Amino acid sequence: MQLRKYESFFILDPDLPEDAHQSVGEKMRGVVESGGGTIVSYVPWGKKKLAYPVKKKTYGYYVLMEFASGSDLIAELERNMRLDERVLKFITVKLDDEFDPEAEKEKAPRTVPADDSDEEPAALRRDEEEGEEDEEDEEDEE
Template identity: 40%
Template sequence: MRKFETLLLLSPEFAAEERQTILDNLTGVITREGGVVDLVDDWGLRDLAYPVKKKTRGYYVRLEYTAPGQLVAELERNIRITDGIYKFVTVRLGEEAEAEEVA
């Protein structure tokens, strides 16, 4: 199991409930596939450096989780089919996590 970080850029037009539903679905994918969500860091609404889908603002959320490597492909597949997520990037943060760190 390794530590990963996924940064999401969500549509600024979503209400708080809609954003929470999307995040609940993504964290559900992580836990269902055998991972552990370490942190959901809500960065909020920010100005973008350049327009994305004709929008100049976006809502940023950062997910940190510990998971097996194949989980990332399933999570990114779910992100791609979810409407309202404009961009995302996933980065591996560290090497193998110890079993006692995950529990």
């Protein structure tokens, strides 16, 4: 069967102890591996504030898991996540139609992104935009 590359991003209950988070991770990894998939990476992002409350919780423990598997495994994985009370929310996105294990080795290890506070990323600073209007044809005015 053709392996595709996916990523699963899910939120765990933040009030659970750390070993509970790990056991959920192990369970999900087990689901993927027993279904013939391979885990590419498993990165816990840690506790973050949610944009809106989910199941009365204002924080969530985010985890990002990249893996390769067949397409029918996704349904099984998502069924497991839906049944597990410790998982608040999840999303699975297909990253690539083909999985190339060789290409994975070259890639840098995934890391947790820097904590995003309210500061804007440098590339998107607002003052860049302003003052760029070029006044053309001003001599037309009488």
